Amino acid sequence: MIQLRHIERVFMVGEEEVHALRDVSITAEAGEYIAIMGPSGSGKSSLLNILGLLDRPDSGAYELDGTLVSNLDEKQQAAIRMHKIGFVFQFFHLVPRLSAFDNVALPLVLSGVKPDERQTRVSTALAAFGLGNRARHRPDQLSGGQRQRVAIARATIMQPSVILADEPTGNLDRSSGIEVAEILEELNHQGMTLIMVTHDPDMGKRSRRQILMVDGRVEGGKGEDRSP
């Protein structure tokens, strides 16, 4: 379960203060499927960065699965990112010199999992995402949809409880976009909380709940909104 309470985030752009997030409070139950929508510059990505512990709020509290993670130190937050959160990006962010296999294995390598265990887990994951015959290919030898599937395999290899996706279909053609969305939804069905930033209304409509951001505030939403 995710609970954000009165999150504020202010950036200094030159001399000017920019309020990226103003008093944002959101609650998401485990297993929810949420689309965060809104115009560019509305604070969608800032919110996702806070949720993914890639950025710290200036004030407010963030509770993840009962832990107050906004107060943890850098190392503990890294551990949370490793075990509880999976990221999917618009530009995939695969390491270009590594094969699909090695890209997926990266979180396991970082956490010190033994090579033979890595071998089985990564092979299983690649097969599950239809990439069994692409293991030795480098990212530049893969299509956009395949790259995003590799990225999703990497995001889920540690069995996180939350998947954060930042415009996951923004850089894909329509059919691979839908394919990727279906994979993410399938993971959601298996119980992972899925939070997706998008400004594509069609993608937004697929979710069970939408949060609309305008100018750093949560302006409203549709669906099963149980936030206070």
Place this chain on the structure above:
Amino acid sequence: MRLRDILSFSIRAATANRGRVLLMLLAMAIGVGSVVVFISLGDSARNYVIDQFSSLGTDLLIVLPGRSETTGGPPPLLGETPRDLTLDDAMALSRARTVRRMAPIIAGSAPISVQGLEREMLVLGSSSELFAIRHLALSQGSFLPPGDLSRAESVCVIGLKGKKELFGSGPAIGRWLRIGDRRFRVIGILSSPGVSLGEDLGEIVIIPVAAAQSLFNASSLFRILVEAKNSAVIEPTRQAILEIIRQRHEGEDDITVITQDAVLTTFNRIFQALTLSVTGIAAISLVVAGIMIMNVMLVAVSNRRAEIGLLKAIGASRGQILGLFLAESTLLSTVGAAIGLVVALLGIRLAGILFPQFPLQLAPWSPAIAIAVALISGIAFGVLPAHRAANLEPALALARR
């Protein structure tokens, strides 16, 4: 993260950018190579000189007239010159218990002629013992005969080169030559044509010390060479020499005794200083290589911002990123150092082939020093880029493609 994984990650990251990495490896190799070569050069020169000295025999003491050091006190009112060393002094020394051999030496230059051919050569007045003390060798004939030092026998031993110049390729033994206004019969020819302690043994004429005294019309000796019974009694021998001369010179310490040991120590110190300074110069190139590592790593950090952001997003801590980038720079400097070491070894081998007379050898501790310095510079110059990588804000690093 496992060590093997860290290494393989670093190797792949480093080899992804070939051109710049090769340049950096070259710089590190040159740095390490030159340090190893310079240390070896200095060390070999030192060994060479020490070898040369040792070939004279380490049990050697050289007695010179006059004191080389001041003892303080007011200067004498009347001008006082040091007493000469005489032949009697020399003979007194050979009576000391720990002295094995003794050779007085008078040296001077004189014109030497054979039937109208005339050459200026070094004339050495000495005794039969000189042969053993200086490790001389004969190609023909015999050395000065042993016996009473005060007998001025008219015989001489001549260097190989001098013999060729005066007698050509014909026989010389038994023939006569003229030194100054006296005639000497050639009884032996030295074989070693080399240079020993700055004296060209090829162009030398050795005559009995008494003959040299009358030839140069001087009773004072140039120096006395003393060989101790073994190297353990050098210091007692020195004390004995000083004591004997003091008694003979009315209580005056007016000689200097140089031991081989003291000379060796001095040379050792000179060559160590020399080695250190050339090594210092070579080490500058290591610093340059270190700065190149830093440059390569800084560029790598800015090129791989997205990758660093991603690593953080999937759970790498600051410490892990720091470790990964430090491992990369250490790896690069180690490989560079290894290449440099190989180049240095090949260079030393090549120098050995090109200049066989100078025995250039790898100084045994130089590889260890070079590798240590390379590792230290790799880590030291890798710290700043690694810190920059570790401190990248993941959200910012991922924001741009």
